[in-house]
Amino acid sequence: MTALILIGSGLNALLGLALLMLWRQAPQYLYVRYWGWSWILLSGALSLGLGLLPDQDGSIFHKLMVGAAAAFAMGSMALRTAGARIYRQLPWERRVWLPLYLAMMGSLMWLAELDHRYAVLAASIYLAIGAWQCAWWMGRQGDPGERFVALCFVAAGFVHVLTPAFDPLGRSAVPHVAGLFVQTMLSLGLILLSVKRAHAEARQQAERFGRLAQHSLQGLAVVSHMRLVYANPAALKIHGFASLEEAMQPNSLLPLLPPEQVQEVLNRHRQVLADPQAHIEWEGLRLSRDGRQIHVHGLSSYTDWEGEPAELTVMLDDSSRQAALDALRRQALHDELTDLPNRNFAVDRLHQLTYTGAPPFAILSADMDRFQLVNESLGHEVGDGLLQAVARRLCQELPVNATLARLGEDQFLVLLEGVAERAEVQAAVEAMLALLQTPFRVQGAELFVHMSVGVAQFPRDGRDANGLLRAGDAAMRAAKARAGISYAFFESSMKSDSRARLEMEQAISHAIVQGQFVLEYQPKFLAHSRRLCGFEALVRWERPGQGRVSPADFVPAAERTGQIHALGALILDIVMTQLRVWLARYGRLLPVAVNVSPVQFEDGGFATGLLGELKARALPPEALEIEITETAAIAHLDQVMPQLSLLRGAGLLCALDDFGTGQSSLTLLRQLPIGAMKLDRSMIAPLPEPDASAVVQVSCALGQALKLDIVAEGVETELQAQSAESLGCTQLQGFYLGRPLPVAQAQALLDQWASV
Structure with missing residues (x-):
């Protein structure tokens, strides 16, 4: 009988090993692992508790055997029930079940001390209850296979119960043979059930991934030894195939490759097939079935396809993005108006x-x-047309070794490659200028174009792109200083002028940060009464080591570099801070005028920001007056007009400065939202000469008709003051009445005004 028990236990262990081997193939099915170990522990419990257990003699060995048999039996029961619950996706809480099984194991050991038969009976009952509980979980709402396994668990429970009925010590052959049969059927049922579930999940996963591949916007293609074996609809659409069968025709892939990329694709395919860890990202041109070029971005990796190594490619039609990048690249390197290469292209080529x-x-x-x-008199459309016409003529007539680029609004660059001698360069320049002698017809207008040309040679005048461009610009400025059509070769003496301008531009930034700019306030007086009516804030640069620098020198430099924004903001901040002090001192204010560069109006938020600053400082808008020169207003009318309108609408005072030096018309004066016009000192200086008086009188009449204040600038004598008053000027400003004053002296003047 002992041999039969041991043989049955061994077969039971083999069934458990079969389950464990099945679990190793699919580790995600944890319940198979639990059932495999349950069978092995059950075989151990049968071997130790029934087959090999010696007669009850109270020895330590007997107690150890009983303890081991009880642990194996209850461990088998615990794992069996745990596997069933996990299979049914029910919670398995060790803190609940483990104490229960430990209590049952302890009861078996205690009963074995009293009588071995009691322990066998209790173990049979425990195992039967566990089996029937598993049957309940497995059979409830189960499919036929799960119900078969549940019946096997029920039968196993009856075998456990009947074992002590045949023999109190559980050593009868009948229950052991029946139990071996039931356990075998149960094991086979569990194996088949696990395999069935694995196949079902694998099939479901395959279907899921198949649907993902079929509906993916990314193309998926599998190529084995340069033969297409699979492609999803997105991949077929990218390359213009109507069906997978069409794409899988022999030699269907090579016609899709540009000739210059065939070898690269073959090398990548061989590399992927040779390395299962390969992941190669690539992009390049491909051809669709209709011959259309497409830009494909792909990732190639190794895969196994029906036992053969293959290349799996995930691809995306990147043609739209590439076209957008090409457009951006072209936009970055070409001028939209003339379609010439732009500054970026020229600098890159020079590098x-x-x-x-x-x-x-x-x-x-x-x-x-x-x-x-041209822009001012004929309009920007004519100006743009002229630039296009000049670009076309130069492109058509310049030699093949010349590259024409547009650097800025009306500045061009010609790159003459392979030209080394000065005489050759001079001949090329003169030939280019000769092309401009014939007028251009633009929108019905016949226009002659004059150019100033600066010549710089590599490596004599510069050894890098920036140095050459600086040398060319310096020579061009020298040429522009000459009358008529002219050109100039760069000379070393021009470097000092450029260096001085550079030093000036660099020093302005430091001056702004270090507070080297100060303001003086030149008073303005009402005509006839000569009462103080306001100030004009004039910026001064006290440059350390060099003394006072003229605004005529540093303002253009600040405008060229864009530092005028920071300088203008500093001036306005100083003025508003001073106005806040004077408002607190006097309770009322006289307006202070500030000259604003047209470059500042290029910032679309200038007017809004200025009004916000006034509001934040609790200053009335009429405390500040913005002055812009007549020439600047004409040249930047599009930027100036809307912002002046916003300022004027908010109550800020606006004035047209240096009237008489530009080309403003009555229409322009009527359109500009200004409240005052300042007659330039060149109109006031000749007074009271009859010709000058006539011009001033007409200007005053014009201003009065537009209801403007008329300010006479540069009043140097009493005779000039009286003449300006008699001709219609409403305000006077000049050294005769008051020079620009430091803050303290301006405040003393305000004290007198406030006391009246």
Whole structure:
């Protein structure tokens, strides 16, 4: 009988090992692992508790055997029930079940001390209850296979119960043979059930991934030895195939590759097939079935396809994005108006040509003279048309070794590659200027174009792109200083002028930060009464080591570099701070005028920001007056007009400065939202000469008709003051009445005004 029990236990253990081997193939099915170990522990419990257990003699060995048999039996029961609950996705809480099984194991050991038969009976009952509980969980709402396993659990429970009925010590052959049969059927049922579930989940996963592949916007293709074996609809659509069968025809792939990329694709395919860990990202041109070029971005990796190595490619039609990038690249390197290469292209090309030992070449920096006059008199459409016409003619007529680029509004650059001698460069410049002698017809207007050209040669005048461009610009400015059509070669003496301008531009930033700019306030007086009616804030630069710098020198430099924004903001901040002090001192204010550069109006938020600052400082808008020169207003009318309107509408005072030096018309004066016009000192200086008086009188009549205040600037004598008053000027300003004053002296003047 002992041999039969041991044989049955061994077969039971083998069934448990079969389950464990099945679990190793699919580790995600934890319940198979639990059932496998349950069978092995049950075989151990049968071997130790029934087959090998010696007669009850109270020895330590007997107690150890009983304890081991009880642990194996209850461990088998615990794992069996745990597997069933996990299979049914029910919670398995060890803190609940483990104490219960430990209590049952302890009861078995205690009963074995009293009588071995009691322990066998209790173990049979425990195991039967566990089996029937598993049957309940497995059979409830189960499919046929799960109900079969549940019946096997029920039968196993009856075998456990009947074992002590045949023999109190559980050593009868009948229950053991029946139990071996039931356990075998149960094991086979569990194996089949696990395999069935694994196949069902694998099939479900395959269907899920199949649907994902079929509906993916990304193309998926599998290629084995340069033969297409699978492609999803997105991949077929990318390449223009109507069906997978069409795409899988022999030699269907090579026609999709540009000839220059065939070898690269073959090398990548071999590399992927040879390396299961390969992940190669790539992008390139492909051809669709209709011959259309497409830009594909892909990722190639290794996969196994029906036992053969293959290349899995995930791809995306990137043609739209690539087209957008090409458009952006073209926009970054080409001028939209003339379709010429732009500054970025020219600088990049110069970087390529200025390496050490590179052959000599020359650049021509060409600027159209008085181009702004075309815009002002004929409109920007004519100006744009003229630029396009000039670009077309130069492109058509310049030699093949010349590259034409547009650097700015009316500035062009000609790059002459392979030209080394000065005489060759001079001949090329003169030939280019000769092309401009024939007038251009633009929208019915016949226009002559004059250009000033600066010439710089590599490597004599500069060894890098920036140095050459600076040299060309310096030579162009020298040429522009000459009358008529002219050109100039760069000379070393021009460097000092450029260096001085550079030093000036660099110093302005430090001056702003270090507070080297101060304001003086020149008073303005009412005509006839000569009473103080306001101030004009004039900026002064006290440059350490160099003394006072004229605004005529540093303001243009600040405008060229864009630092005028920071300088203008500083001036306005100083003025508003001073106005706040005077408002607190006097309780009322006289307006202070501030000159504003047209460059500041390029900032669309200038007017809004200024009004916000006034509000934040609790200053009335009429405490500040904005002055803009007549020439600047004309040249930047589009930027100036809307912002002046906003300021004027908010109550801020606006004035047109230096009237008489530009080309403003009655229509322009009527359109500008200003409250005052300031007659330039060039109109006041000749007074009271009859011709000058006539001009001033007409200007005053014009201002009065538009209900403007008329300010006479540059009043140097009493005779000039009286003449200006008699001709219609309403305010006077000049050294005769009051020079620009430091804050303390301006405040003393305000004390007198406030006391009246």
